[in-house]
């Protein structure tokens with residue numbers, strides 16, 4: 001009897017953990033644009049997470065992965081939020097300064 005109760009308790013615990021790990025709470029990540037660089041240049045997030053780009057440089061930048069996302073022109077101090085709704089690897093650039101590159105992996 002005691003064994004049965006502990007098995008039931010274990011089953012409930014496993015179900016509970018399973019439910020938690022299958023649906024992590026969405027997180028918000030930050031990418032700073034600073035010194036003509038995306039920081040961090042490589043970011044891994046989960047589907048449903050938000051990625052906030054903030055331009056700290058005195059010149060405008062953007063973050064564009066052609067056909068996938070486009071921040072539009074970000075003036076100094078401006079932010080743009082990307083909702084990572086699709087899995088995949090996104091290789092983006094700043095179209096004003098194409099040597100500025102970053103990567104977001106959505107898993």
Ligand SMILES: [Cu+2]
Nearest residue numbers: 061094096097
């Ligand atoms: Cu730029």
